[in-house]
Amino acid sequence: MLRESATFDRATIADIQRAAETGIYDIRGGGAKRRVPHFDDLLFLGASMSRYPLEGYRERCDTDVVLGDRNASYPLHLSTPVTIAGMSFGALSGRAKEALGRGASEVGTSTTTGDGGMTPEERGQSKHLVYQYLPSRYGMNPDHLRMADAIEIVLGQGAKPGGGGMLLGQKITERVAGMRTLPMGVDQRSACRHPDWTGPDDLEIKIRELREITDWEKPVYVKIGASRTYYDVKLAAKAGADVIVLDGMQGGTAATQDVFIEHVGIPTLAALPQAVQALQEEGLHRHVQLVVSGGIRNGADLAKCMALGADAVAIGTAALIALGDNAPHLDEEYRKLGSAAGFYDDWQAGRDPAGITTQDPELADRLDPVVGGRRLANFIRVMTMEAQVIARACGKAHLHSLEPEDLVALSIEAAAMARVPLAGTSWIPGQPL
Ligand SMILES: Cc1cc2nc3c(=O)[nH]c(=O)nc-3n(C[C@H](O)[C@H](O)[C@H](O)COP(=O)(O)O)c2cc1C
Numbered sequence: 253m254l255r256e257s258a259t260f261d262r263a264t265i266a267d268i269q270r271a272a273e274t275g276i277y278d279i280r281g282g283g284a285k286r287r288v289p290h291f292d293d294l295l296f297l298g299a300s301m302s303r304y305p306l307e308g309y310r311e312r313c314d315t316d317v318v319l320g321d322r323n324a325s326y327p328l329h330l331s332t333p334v335t336i337a338g339m340s341f342g343a344l345s346g347r348a349k350e351a352l353g354r355g356a357s358e359v360g361t362s363t364t365t366g367d368g369g370m371t372p373e374e375r376g377q378s379k380h381l382v383y384q385y386l387p388s389r390y391g392m393n394p395d396h397l398r399m400a401d402a403i404e405i406v407l408g409q410g411a412k413p414g415g416g417g418m419l420l421g422q423k424i425t426e427r428v429a430g431m432r433t434l435p436m437g438v439d440q441r442s443a444c445r446h447p448d449w450t451g452p453d454d455l456e457i458k459i460r461e462l463r464e465i466t467d468w469e470k471p472v473y474v475k476i477g478a479s480r481t482y483y484d485v486k487l488a489a490k491a492g493a494d495v496i497v498l499d500g501m502q503g504g505t506a507a508t509q510d511v512f513i514e515h516v517g518i519p520t521l522a523a524l525p526q527a528v529q530a531l532q533e534e535g536l537h538r539h540v541q542l543v544v545s546g547g548i549r550n551g552a553d554l555a556k557c558m559a560l561g562a563d564a565v566a567i568g569t570a571a572l573i574a575l576g577d578n579a580p581h582l583d584e585e586y587r588k589l590g591s592a593a594g595f596y597d598d599w600q601a602g603r604d605p606a607g608i609t610t611q612d613p614e615l616a617d618r619l620d621p622v623v624g625g626r627r628l629a630n631f632i633r634v635m636t637m638e639a640q641v642i643a644r645a646c647g648k649a650h651l652h653s654l655e656p657e658d659l660v661a662l663s664i665e666a667a668a669m670a671r672v673p674l675a676g677t678s679w680i681p682g683q684p685l
Pocket residue numbers: 282283337338339340343344365366367384406408409410475499502503504505506545546547548566567568569570599609
């Protein structure tokens with residue numbers, strides 16, 4: 253009998269062989285592929301006797317959320333707590349950015365720029381547009397700060413906390429190069445830290461500076477990759493953030509070293525309760541809103557994030573899939589690229605047959621932004637309705653009323669991380685009985 257080694261399994265052997273042949277490390281898009289404790293390891297306790305459920309078709313369950321009302325005169329009022337995560341123009345085509353804007357606006361939520369700046373396609377179609385202020389400053393334009401509805405200072409991403417972005421030369425076309433003031437066709441690495449500050453005191457100054465130049469109108473978000481979450485959230489909140497965006501290790505990226513994606517950062521499930529604790533201790537939970545991302549796929553994930561204390565979620569990978577990424581009808585083309593529909597993650601390569609993660613004009617033309625936007629809007633509607641189904645079953649008239657008491661965990665690891673009891677027990681590992 254042939255026995256596969258658990259240590260040197262097929263994928264490991266293939267990795268060693270690839271490294272030996274090429275002498276370069278693997279860069280890819282997407283998030284962590286290995287299994288880590290996640291929202292699937294939690295279950296809701298639907299109401300029966302001790303709690304009273306709400307009637308699905310007759311009783312309201314609201315979904316609206318306000319983001320950034322701590323200091324800004326114009327906080328964002330969203331109809332659903334599902335927002336679109338920051339994804340760069342460069343990683344994505346202009347038409348993909350337009351489709352994201354169309355879809356988000358149709359359902360009353362926000363979209364976010366990314367490394368490389370603001371495009372007219374996205375600004376034009378986005379009712380609520382968050383402008384990212386990144387370590388690289390690629391595409392940073394003070395006029396765009398003023399044209400945005402909120403500003404997101406990016407300190408890190410869940411896929412690569414401590415690391416900077418990458419955009420490979422094949423995606424650096426004349427337009428992308430122009431926006432980033434970089435040479436065409438040359439691999440670009442973004443900075444991993446901001447050039448003009450070294451710590452939380454400087455962040456506080458930067459937040460004030462951004463508020464001043466936008467007349468205290470716009471919420472200032474701070475985005476962190478999940479690692480030392482408890483301390484990072486405390487520092488960001490004390491520095492004056494109106495909203496904290498917390499991105500767990502399953503979070504997608506357009507292009508990063510595989511070793512980084514799989515081995516740096518902590519799971520979204522582990523990070524979220526730490527962030528909530530940090531805000532609660534500062535008396536800022538629900539005053540500084542918490543947006544959580546990293547592997548959010550459906551209404552159940554959304555409801556679980558809300559129950560654990562998030563105010564909203566952000567989706568990247570799921571939004572791209574909704575637009576048409578990895579579509580089954582493109583399977584043959586994905587196979588020609590050495591992948592398959594449902595597996596394609598070479599977003600760094602710029603050859604995406606779905607026309608989403610590309611700058612090739614012929615491929616990009618394949619995506620109809622109106623159709624893509626409609627698909628995304630449908631998907632967000634479904635996510636929202638799924639979360640409402642769960643909330644009503646738990647007797648909640650607003651998604652924000654979901655609470656940790658509505659949850660139990662299926663594994664000891666998930667119970668310890670989420671700080672909810674193991675199903676069928678009252679045991680929360682690490683807490684006194
Ligand atoms: C194609 C792509 C491009 C991205 N570009 C950026 C970026 O420019 N800035 C940033 O902060 N995060 C970027 N991200 C990360 C997302 O903002 C978000 O943190 C992540 O996608 C959330 O995880 P999910 O993909 O599992 O939903 C990107 C992600 C993807 C998939």
